[in-house]
Amino acid sequence: MxxxxxxxxxxxxxxxxxxxxxxxxxxxxxxxxxxxxxxxxxxxxxxxxxxxxxxxxxxxxxxxxxxxxxxxxxxxxxxxxxxxxxxxxxxxxALAPAWYLAGFVLLASVYWSTYATQVPLYLSRRRVWQRVLEQLPTQPGLRFADLGSGVGGLVHYLARRRRDSCFSGIEAAPLPYWIGKLRALRQSNALLQWGNFWRTDLGNYDVVFAYLSPVPMPALWEKIRREMRPGTLFISYRFAVPGVVPHAVIEMRDLGRTQLYLWRV
Ligand SMILES: C[S@@+](CC[C@H](N)C(=O)[O-])C[C@H]1O[C@@H](n2cnc3c(N)ncnc32)[C@H](O)[C@@H]1O
Incomplete structure (x- = not known):
């Protein structure tokens, strides 16, 4: 059989x-x-x-x-x-036990659920943010989400340049979330949320960005197909969706020869 x-x-x-x-x-x-x-x-x-x-x-x-x-x-x-x-x-x-506790708390607040998600914190750079900005549709009132927003660099950057639109970041790890939240305090169109993006309805967004790892990409693509509306845009930095051809690939021309992948849903 x-x-x-x-x-x-x-x-x-x-x-x-x-x-x-x-x-x-x-x-x-x-x-x-x-x-x-x-x-x-x-x-x-x-x-x-x-x-x-x-x-x-x-x-x-x-x-x-x-x-x-x-x-x-x-x-x-x-x-x-x-x-x-x-x-x-x-x-x-022979360090005092308090040092171990402090080290553990610091690492846990930065890496939080990385042991399970296999998505650690590493930050995208300004050059990537510029390319993402160039890809945004020009219509006002755009709703954008960064899934796993780290310290909120991308959200903050875009919100300052597109005051006609709303930029959200969803981050699970407490310390990066708080840093992002504080950075965005005076930016009314930047919204940082502490949470798990798997529980976020992606149907609320026109553009979704992710810089994660190869591990969640197949499941994330399923979620995108289920929830995002036709005509909306999914952008992934560095990690492609296995077996799904993007409609555009932007070469970053950096040392790591990284790429930005774009899918029209
Ligand atoms: C590679 S970093 C990218 C940070 C940011 N987007 C950037 O471009 O600089 C990925 C982030 O996703 C967060 N993350 C991973 N899984 C998550 C989940 N299920 N919900 C929310 N955040 C998550 C991690 O804590 C980490 O900070």
Whole structure:
């Protein structure tokens, strides 16, 4: 039965895709500690003991091997190799626990749900904002949304140049949201909202912009097709929608050879 054989082929990959890489990395470290503990215990039976440096190297190797078998991307392998040695190094520094708490709160307020969304904060530049401004329809009363607006740079820039229109940014992470909100205080046509853009109705906008990552693009395209009105515009910086040809591509002519993709819905 072809249906059953498809399932058995796909299911291991499916669960792997559903679990965020950060959770897989944590699982790999736990397994590595267990395996490493066993491998350290084994030679003790014959009176041999590994020193600390050897134990750290062994743990790193276990973590990398397990992460590799879980198909974590290459840059995760480097993180996994350094994780426990770095923990040990931090322990040697003997910092007060409050520093760890402060570091955690700061990182959490910037990266918030990145472990799940796989969309970290990195900011687009003025050159991108200029190209986006050039693409906006000229009619007044335009409604624009930046999905994941970061510190609100694009929203602020556009709102100052198109006072006839309304520019919204939706951002999930608290610290970037507050920075954007404060920047837009004196800009009545800029609206920064703290929230999850997956819960925002895109039918309210004439132009939607996103600078996210490859991960959400297929689902975002489905949402756009469901909610945006015919004739409206979707612009994505850097990340294309797999298998959907844009109606225009603008080369940014920068070092990274990045592109702006435009789709007329
Ligand atoms: C690559 S940054 C882009 C920032 C900004 N648009 C720019 O061009 O400078 C992506 C932002 O999207 C935010 N983000 C990711 N998923 C989100 C979601 N579901 N709802 C709201 N914001 C989200 C992240 O917190 C991050 O700040």
């Amino acid at each position: 072809p249906h059953r054989s498809n399932l058995s082929l796909e299911s291991p990959l499916l669960w792997r895709k559903r679990v965020p890489p950060a959770a897989l990395a944590g699982l790999a470290q736990l397994l590595a500690l267990l395996v490493c503990g066993f491998l350290l215990w084994l030679p003790l039976q014959w009176g041999m003991r590994l020193n600390l440096a050897q134990a750290l190297i062994l743990e790193s190797l276990c973590a990398v091997a397990i992460s590799y078998s879980l198909r974590l991307p290459g840059w995760w392998l480097a993180i996994q190799a350094l994780f426990v040695p770095a923990l040990y190094g931090m322990w040697l520094l």
